[in-house]
Amino acid sequence: MNIVVCIKQVPANTHVKMDPVTHTLIRDRSGSTINPYDLHALETALQIRENYGGRVTAVTMGPPHASDILKTAVGMTVDDGILICGREFAGADTLATSYTISSAIKKVCPADLIICGKIAIDGDTAQVGPGISQWLGMSLVCNVIKIEKIEDKKIIVKRAVEGGNELVSVTLPAVITVDKSINVPRIESIKGRFKKCDFEPKTVNAEAIECDLTKIGLNGSPTSVFKVFIPERQKADHELIEGKNVAEKAQKVADFLFESKLIV
Amino acid sequence: MSIRVIEEKCVGCGLCSRKCPQSAITVVNKKASIDESKCIVCKLCVNTCRFNAIEVVGQKQENSEKSSYKGIAVYAESIDGKFNPVAYELLSKANDLVVKTGENVFAFVLGSGFTDENLSTLCKYADFVYVVDNPFLEKYRDDVYSKVMAYILKQYKPSAILSGSTIRGRSFMPRVATELETGLTADCISIEMDENTGNLIQTRPAFGGDLMASILCENTRPQMSTVRQGVFPVNESINKNGKIVKVDVPEELLKSNMEILGFEPCSCSDVNIADYDIVVAGGRGLRNEKGFALLRQLADLLGGCVAGSRPACDCGFIPHSAQIGQTGVTIKPKLYLAIGISGAVQHISGVEEAELIIAVNTDPNAPIFDIADYGIIADAFEFLPALIEKIKDKKFAKK
Numbered sequence: 130m131n132i133v134v135c136i137k138q139v140p141a142n143t144h145v146k147m148d149p150v151t152h153t154l155i156r157d158r159s160g161s162t163i164n165p166y167d168l169h170a171l172e173t174a175l176q177i178r179e180n181y182g183g184r185v186t187a188v189t190m191g192p193p194h195a196s197d198i199l200k201t202a203v204g205m206t207v208d209d210g211i212l213i214c215g216r217e218f219a220g221a222d223t224l225a226t227s228y229t230i231s232s233a234i235k236k237v238c239p240a241d242l243i244i245c246g247k248i249a250i251d252g253d254t255a256q257v258g259p260g261i262s263q264w265l266g267m268s269l270v271c272n273v274i275k276i277e278k279i280e281d282k283k284i285i286v287k288r289a290v291e292g293g294n295e296l297v298s299v300t301l302p303a304v305i306t307v308d309k310s311i312n313v314p315r316i317e318s319i320k321g322r323f324k325k326c327d328f329e330p331k332t333v334n335a336e337a338i339e340c341d342l343t344k345i346g347l348n349g350s351p352t353s354v355f356k357v358f359i360p361e362r363q364k365a366d367h368e369l370i371e372g373k374n375v376a377e378k379a380q381k382v383a384d385f386l387f388e389s390k391l392i393v
Numbered sequence: 394m395s396i397r398v399i400e401e402k403c404v405g406c407g408l409c410s411r412k413c414p415q416s417a418i419t420v421v422n423k424k425a426s427i428d429e430s431k432c433i434v435c436k437l438c439v440n441t442c443r444f445n446a447i448e449v450v451g452q453k454q455e456n457s458e459k460s461s462y463k464g465i466a467v468y469a470e471s472i473d474g475k476f477n478p479v480a481y482e483l484l485s486k487a488n489d490l491v492v493k494t495g496e497n498v499f500a501f502v503l504g505s506g507f508t509d510e511n512l513s514t515l516c517k518y519a520d521f522v523y524v525v526d527n528p529f530l531e532k533y534r535d536d537v538y539s540k541v542m543a544y545i546l547k548q549y550k551p552s553a554i555l556s557g558s559t560i561r562g563r564s565f566m567p568r569v570a571t572e573l574e575t576g577l578t579a580d581c582i583s584i585e586m587d588e589n590t591g592n593l594i595q596t597r598p599a600f601g602g603d604l605m606a607s608i609l610c611e612n613t614r615p616q617m618s619t620v621r622q623g624v625f626p627v628n629e630s631i632n633k634n635g636k637i638v639k640v641d642v643p644e645e646l647l648k649s650n651m652e653i654l655g656f657e658p659c660s661c662s663d664v665n666i667a668d669y670d671i672v673v674a675g676g677r678g679l680r681n682e683k684g685f686a687l688l689r690q691l692a693d694l695l696g697g698c699v700a701g702s703r704p705a706c707d708c709g710f711i712p713h714s715a716q717i718g719q720t721g722v723t724i725k726p727k728l729y730l731a732i733g734i735s736g737a738v739q740h741i742s743g744v745e746e747a748e749l750i751i752a753v754n755t756d757p758n759a760p761i762f763d764i765a766d767y768g769i770i771a772d773a774f775e776f777l778p779a780l781i782e783k784i785k786d787k788k789f790a791k792k
Contacts (some may be wrong), residue, residue, distance in 0.1 A: 259567035351576035378780035
């Protein structure tokens with residue numbers, strides 16, 4: 130069975146701050162990391178490989194240094210890593226991104242099962258995984274919290290839905306997106322660390338994945354950012370509750386809660 | 394589309410470079426230079442430049458078909474025949490958006506076994522309620538729901554469709570957007586309409602939530618957005634008398650690769666933190682499970698529930714179903730106690746409408762104090778046991 134895991138490089142620190150004097154943005158550039166949910170996606174794939182055999186390929190789209198997260202995946206012992214990289218892909222929204230990744234999977238690493246993290250913590254859209262399933266005409270299950278079994282070209286999983294968990298079976302090939310609760314990602318193995326040292330990802334561009342150039346990058350993105358702004362909030366005139374020590378402050382808060390009848 | 398520096402006008406002041414959230418601009422030889430591989434065309438620099446030296450080139454062409462799309466549709470999600478409250482919120486918003494254009498508001502309903510009685514609650518807010526009622530739609534299957542939704546969107550051509558950011562909405566709407574090759578903006582916190590173009594200005598947090606981005610879907614229709622429950626208010630004064638239209642869809646759309654084998658209700662997600670008048674929430678400042686155990690004691694004393702910020706949920710101190718904020722739940726309790734929460738924009742947008750906010754933090758400059766009514770500068774681990782003790786004393790003394 131061929132399993133593809135889609136992973137994303139995200140900023141290690143997503144916070145931007147505003148310089149109070151110049152009103153300009155200060156971005157903490159403390160590097161980048163793998164989207165935390167994707168570690169769980171990788172772990173899911175590796176466990177399936179252990180139980181059912183097969184090959185696990187990690188795929189990411191991004192700038193050249195996104196190969197760092199493919200190395201993380203190799204350290205966890207995935208079999209291969211593919212970097213979709215090229216200036217022509219820049220500025221892609223979720224539609225163009227899902228098109229690009231699905232084109233690459235189709236061309237370079239056809240999959241029986243595609244596993245994605247449920248959401249990426251920088252964009253917070255959770256749209257690329259479902260988008261890939263549509264481009265490739267595959268089944269889709271989101272929010273998967275447990276893999277029950279794989280048999281007869283079907284995968285049976287448990288997914289979280291409103292008010293509980295649902296047991297569903299879908300025909301392969303399929304895309305699943307996984308929640309963090311599905312497993313605990315392994316740390317890099319010794320073998321993985323050695324493998325990682327020599328690892329060079331297979332890098333593919335638009336030509337190599339034979340995609341429609343009108344559907345990638347900025348041109349293939351129906352949405353565009355019209356403006357970006359720092360949200361202005363009305364500063365509430367908060368009253369500071371002061372006291373000689375914590376006990377005194379706590380007493381004041383307790384008194385206030387009783388007086389305002391919030392505790393009855 | 395890309396950003397270009399007009400070199401003759403650029404004085405190399407570097408203002409754009411400092412504003413750029415992507416660090417895509419550097420000043421080389423006193424001229425701004427844009428690294429296109431980093432640029433995301435957010436246009437922040439265009440608006441910043443005091444010398445009009447930055448412009449957008451290659452704007453996309455207008456699509457003539459756009460004008461055949463009219464009205465605003467809302468996906469009214471139902472589980473066991475009951476509509477998710479977000480449907481009424483979005484229908485209220487849709488009515489708001491069409492005030493000037495006078496176009497119709499549609500409610501799209503997918504499911505099984507609807508009665509005129511429960512559909513009539515939607516008629517109050519919509520001009521037309523389109524219902525696809527089929528036993529096969531009783532259970533939620535991603536493939537079938539997305540095919541049916543894409544079909545009715547092609548059929549009725551609304552200019553936009555709004556859906557709740559529910560588990561279902563987030564799962565099948567991206568498939569619908571992909572099939573229709575149109576734009577979908579997740580988790581909008583504001584939607585306005587540009588009356589001249591009919592474009593929705595969809596605003597959502599960006600760059601990890603410290604900035605807001607307004608997003609347009611200029612050339613494709615329908616425009617698609619998802620919105621969390623509690624973001625828009627329900628406008629009770631709307632009193633339409635919408636028409637219920639039963640829609641038949643081709644049989645082949647109802648074929649699925651998915652089989653639903655079973656369901657187990659889970660008590661953990663039964664607690665809906667949006668239902669509580671008093672919410673006590675903790676953040677990273679609580680450091681560990683012990684901190685949350687203290688929080689639970691306090692919540693029990695107050696008759697409230699425990700919630701958390703995103704970092705607290707990510708650390709596993711509290712389930713994600715109890716996460717407040719843009720990627721969690723929006724709440725409007727009578728009292729909100731924020732303990733050890735710094736107050737990132739995403740968090741604040743989920744609680745700012747609380748009637749009373751009391752914040753406890755060690756950092757006097759924490760942004761949470763900007764929205765708080767009362768602030769206490771203290772360490773949560775010292776303050777919580779003290780507060781619990783004082784409340785117990787008082788409760789006990791009363792009895």
